[in-house]
Amino acid sequence: MYSGAAAAAAGPPRRDFISVTLGPEEAVGAGGYNNSKAWRRRSCWRKWKQLSRLQRSVILFLFAFLAVCGVISYTNMGEAWKSLTDTSLDDQRTEQEITGLKLANPVVLPAPQKADASRGDYPELSPQKLPKLPHVRRGPSNLQIKAPQRDTRLKTRHDTIRAAEEPVQADKEEKTEKSIISWRGAVIEPDQSTEPPSSKIKEPEKPSSVEAEDQKEPVPLNERQLAVIEAFRHAWRGYKDFAWGHDELKPLSKSYSEWFGLGLTLIDALDTMWILGLKEEFEDARKWVANDLVFDKNVDVNLFESTIRILGGLLSTYHLSGDSLFLEKAKDIGNRLMPAFKTPSKIPYSDVNIGRGTAHPPRWTSDSTVAEVTSIQLEFRELSRLTGDDKFQKAVDEVMKHVHTLSGKNDGLVPMFINTNSGQFTHLGVYTLGARADSYYEYLLKQWIQGGKKENELLEDYMRAIEGVKKHLLQKSEPKRLTFLGELAHGHFSAKMDHLVCFLPGTLALGVHNGLAADHMKLAEALIETCYQMYAQVETGLSPEIVHFNLRAQKGHKDVEVKPADRHNLLRPETVESLFYMYRFTGDKKYQDWGWEILQNFNKYTRVPTGGYTSINNVQNPSNPEPRDKMESFFLGETLKYMFLLFSDDIDLINLDKYVFNTEAHPLPIWVPA
Numbered sequence: 001m002y003s004g005a006a007a008a009a010a011g012p013p014r015r016d017f018i019s020v021t022l023g024p025e026e027a028v029g030a031g032g033y034n035n036s037k038a039w040r041r042r043s044c045w046r047k048w049k050q051l052s053r054l055q056r057s058v059i060l061f062l063f064a065f066l067a068v069c070g071v072i073s074y075t076n077m078g079e080a081w082k083s084l085t086d087t088s089l090d091d092q093r094t095e096q097e098i099t100g101l102k103l104a105n106p107v108v109l110p111a112p113q114k115a116d117a118s119r120g121d122y123p124e125l126s127p128q129k130l131p132k133l134p135h136v137r138r139g140p141s142n143l144q145i146k147a148p149q150r151d152t153r154l155k156t157r158h159d160t161i162r163a164a165e166e167p168v169q170a171d172k173e174e175k176t177e178k179s180i181i182s183w184r185g186a187v188i189e190p191d192q193s194t195e196p197p198s199s200k201i202k203e204p205e206k207p208s209s210v211e212a213e214d215q216k217e218p219v220p221l222n223e224r225q226l227a228v229i230e231a232f233r234h235a236w237r238g239y240k241d242f243a244w245g246h247d248e249l250k251p252l253s254k255s256y257s258e259w260f261g262l263g264l265t266l267i268d269a270l271d272t273m274w275i276l277g278l279k280e281e282f283e284d285a286r287k288w289v290a291n292d293l294v295f296d297k298n299v300d301v302n303l304f305e306s307t308i309r310i311l312g313g314l315l316s317t318y319h320l321s322g323d324s325l326f327l328e329k330a331k332d333i334g335n336r337l338m339p340a341f342k343t344p345s346k347i348p349y350s351d352v353n354i355g356r357g358t359a360h361p362p363r364w365t366s367d368s369t370v371a372e373v374t375s376i377q378l379e380f381r382e383l384s385r386l387t388g389d390d391k392f393q394k395a396v397d398e399v400m401k402h403v404h405t406l407s408g409k410n411d412g413l414v415p416m417f418i419n420t421n422s423g424q425f426t427h428l429g430v431y432t433l434g435a436r437a438d439s440y441y442e443y444l445l446k447q448w449i450q451g452g453k454k455e456n457e458l459l460e461d462y463m464r465a466i467e468g469v470k471k472h473l474l475q476k477s478e479p480k481r482l483t484f485l486g487e488l489a490h491g492h493f494s495a496k497m498d499h500l501v502c503f504l505p506g507t508l509a510l511g512v513h514n515g516l517a518a519d520h521m522k523l524a525e526a527l528i529e530t531c532y533q534m535y536a537q538v539e540t541g542l543s544p545e546i547v548h549f550n551l552r553a554q555k556g557h558k559d560v561e562v563k564p565a566d567r568h569n570l571l572r573p574e575t576v577e578s579l580f581y582m583y584r585f586t587g588d589k590k591y592q593d594w595g596w597e598i599l600q601n602f603n604k605y606t607r608v609p610t611g612g613y614t615s616i617n618n619v620q621n622p623s624n625p626e627p628r629d630k631m632e633s634f635f636l637g638e639t640l641k642y643m644f645l646l647f648s649d650d651i652d653l654i655n656l657d658k659y660v661f662n663t664e665a666h667p668l669p670i671w672v673p674a
Contacts, residue, residue, distance in 0.1 A: 219650035224596055228644040229276050231603065231613075235636055236273075236281055238611025239265055245288055251612030252629040260301045263293060268309050268637030270317040270326075271666055275654065276644055290325055295332050298355040303340045303348055304372035306333065308664040309633060311379045315386070316666035327386060334383045334392055341395045345423030346402065348373055348395075367417040367426050373399055375439035377447050378662045385671065400447070403440075404457050410488070411471055412464030414440060431472065432487040434498030434546075439663040441465050442507050446660050449514055452671050462511070466520065469504075474523075477549035477559040482533055483526035484549050495549040502531035502574035503663075506581030513585050513656065521585075528582050531575040532594045534560060541601035542569045542619045562620060568628065570615045571606060573638035573665065580646040584656060595646045602639075638665035 051059075221229075235249075243249040243256030247264040250257055266285050273282040311333050318326035333354070340348040340359040349359040350368045361368065377396040384393035408415055408425035415425040416436040433441060444462035448455055473485045475495065485501050487494045508524035511517075534543040537560045546566035550557055576595055583591040605625045606613045613635060617626035642665060645654060659667035 218653075219648065222647060222649075224592070224599075224647040225644055227599065228640055228647065229278070231599065231607075231643075232269075232272065232276060232278070232636065232640045233281070234607065235612050235631065235640070236269070236278075238608065238613075238631070239636075240284070241611055245292055248633055249612045249631040250629045251608035251610065251614050251631055252627055254610065257630065260306060261297065261299055262295070262301070262306070262310060263288065264309055265631070265633040265636060267293075267313045268633040268664065270313055271320055272636055272641040272644075274317060274320045275641060286323070286325070289329060293329060295329075295336055295354050298353065300351045300353050301337075302372075303337055303350055303352055303359075304369075304376060306352075306354075307337065307376040307379050308662055308666075309637065311337070311383065312662040312664050312666035312668070313637065315379060315382055315668060316662075318386075319667070319669055330383060331387060334380065338391070338395065343420045345420055346395070346398050347418055347420045347423050348376075348399065349420055361420055365417075366421055367419050369436040370403070370414050370416055370418050370425070371435075371437050371439045373418060374403060375443045375663050377443055378450055378660065378668055381447070381450065382668050400458065404461060409468075411468030412461060412466070413468040413472065413488075414465075429490040430488070431468075432498070433469065433473065433485050433501045433504060434487065434496075435500055438498075438500050438503060442503055442663055445507055445511050445514075446662075449510070450660050450668065450670055453514070463516070466508070470523070475549070475551065477530075478551060478553035479557075480533070480559050482530040482549065482559050483523070484530050485527070486549070495551055496546060497530075497534075497549065498546050499531075499534065499543050499572050500574055502527075502534070502578055504578070505531065506578035509578075509581045509585050510656070524578075524582065528575075528578050528591070531578060535575065535594075535598055535601070538562065538619050540569075540605050540616075540619045540622050540625055541597060542605060542616070542625075543572075543575065544569060544619050545572075567619050568615065568617045569606070569619050570632055571602065571613060571635040571639055572632075573634060573642055576639055576642040576646060577661075577665065580642045581656075583646055584651065592647055595643060599643055634664065641665050 238251045238254075239249045242251070242254040243265070245263050245266065246256035247259045247261065248257045249265060266288060270282065270285055270289075273285065311330055314326045314330035314333070318324070318330065336354040336357070337352050339357050340350075340352045342359065343349060347368060349361050350372060351362065352359045377400060380392040380396040384390050402423060403414070403418070406414075406418075406423075406425055408428050410431055413431040414437060415428050416430060416432065417426045418424065419426050431437070441462065444458050444465065448458040448462065451458075453459075469485060472488050472493075474483065475486055475493070476483055477495070484495070484497050485504065487496050505524040505528035508520040508527070512521045512524070531543075534547050535541055537558045538544065544562045544567045546563070548561045548563065549559055550561060576598060579591045579595045582588070583595075602613060605622070606616055606627070608614055608627075612631045614627040615630050615632065617628055619625065654661075654667050658670055660670055661667050
């Protein structure tokens with residue numbers, strides 16, 4: 001007991017340690033460090049165990065975080081790769097499966113490459129006919145959606161315009177005349193081999209990018225085209241400063257007027273800016289369309305006017321630019337206009353509330369005008385082709401089929417009114433190619449062309465109508481024996497001719513270009529001479545809205561007589577439109593010269609110094625034409641566009657074998673079979 005207690009008192013037993021140091025060779029031989037994987041694993045484990053708990057937790061967290069990030073990245077990359085693969089496969093299937101409607105032209109119109117802006121150095125074109133050009137594929141084929149390559153050519157044209165604009169403006173300020181070297185155009189042979197497309201609506205087609213090798217060197221801008229660009233910019237400046245986003249400019253009062261409250265002038269001018277190469281102006285307008293154009297509003301719009309100006313303008317701009325924004329807006333307004341067709345007869349009402357989705361006839365009648373219900377077809381048919389939804393085309397085709405079967409026609413000539421309840425013509429016995437009937441005849445031909453020359457009923461109605469025109473409405477005036485179209489009212493002939501009738505020479509020429517009777521061209525040449533004389537025989541050199549022709553020679557009297565109520569000018573495009581067609585198809589430069597005279601007179605009597613142009617009340621008073629303080633949207637959408645095309649010798653600038661213009665001068669593509 002004592003010894004145990006003593007030991008305990010003495011403390012814990014002593015431990016001895018022996019330290020042994022081995023040399024390198026001995027360590028290896030004894031199985032020490034040998035750079036093996038097993039040794040490294042044991043060494044790493046020892047180091048890991050030597051770390052504190054906090055250090056190990058931080059390292060484990062970092063590894064876990066990296067692992068999660070890796071999984072997420074892998075998932076996203078896998079989905080993107082799958083989408084890319086599916087898209088590629090879909091494109092391949094599309095190319096193999098799609099049949100039916102394609103376009104005669106690529107629908108992306110690139111802005112021209114940089115042109116030589118120097119004056120008076122333009123080569124003279126050969127007077128003989130140009131050889132027939134093959135179709136150059138610039139636009140949609142198949143259903144691939146690609147951004148159009150437009151910026152380069154658009155920018156270079158824009159640079160050319162800016163480089164030459166100052167001399168043009170200086171010339172105008174000095175009010176001096178310079179000699180203009182005009183080019184001779186070329187007669188374009190009609191393509192008789194075009195096959196009509198299937199009437200079946202296919203999947204929507206989209207513009208595709210323009211391949212660089214398919215682009216042709218553009219014809220340089222000439223002095224007259226630059227003058228049109230300057231006029232457009234002057235008009236646009238007034239609209240932007242005083243009426244931006246509103247329907248129409250009032251240039252004298254520096255304000256605006258509203259019709260529908262949908263920016264009519266801006267939308268009407270979109271494709272004009274694209275064709276003229278005005279990049280900055282176009283981009284400003286596009287931003288407004290993207291951010292401010294809203295159709296969901298409680299407002300009544302006219303079906304015809306909103307179709308040809310808004311729907312037509314949006315569709316045309318979509319085709320020329322390839323920008324899907326305009327197609328989406330076109331779909332929106334197209335759907336909102338459809339309630340107009342909910343009538344007992346399927347003849348649409350004239351007015352639609354695009355916010356409420358209701359439609360109604362005018363307050364004073366249940367009739368619609370024949371021109372209005374039969375001049376919306378190009379736009380709605382094209383909307384069906386693009387969207388794949390055939391409801392739009394069915395609605396307007398039903399109207400044409402119904403009108404085709406109606407009684408009350410006079411050798412193909414139709415009355416001016418049709419009842420939306422009964423579906424029958426009203427106010428029988430009155431026939432004209434002027435207001436309320438004009439574009440019916442225009443759209444007969446243009447629908448036939450748009451659809452690939454397949455719809456024979458349309459062609460039959462057009463040919464019969466032209467024969468009716470010759471038989472009942474055609475007369476010659478005195479003393480110059482001008483050929484003109486009058487009106488027939490209950491068997492009585494009136495020598496009254498609207499300026500609106502001046503669309504007909506161009507329409508006749510377009511028909512001949514597409515293979516119709518050659519004698520139509522002779523009539524077109526006679527009528528365009530008359531339309532020019534409606535300007536030339538008036539004191540300001542501007543045509544009145546309506547003229548009356550003298551049927552008997554009277555001393556001191558011209559062929560053209562103007563009544564006080566008819567002597568206003570609204571900056572209308574119809575004569576310039578026909579001059580464009582006549583020059584494009586004949587190459588006769590007198591048509592360019594006539595158009596140049598008209599442009600100069602617009603500048604002299606209707607131009608407002610602070611911006612814009614104004615319609616006038618009195619074309620017979622050069623000292624005081626009595627400005628009306630209104631610039632119609634069609635001055636930018638039609639008149640100046642046709643002026644620019646008239647002065648161009650580039651047949652691919654809106655090639656008429658590839659595009660057909662609606663009645664508001666918005667070009668839409670011609671369909672051809674796959």
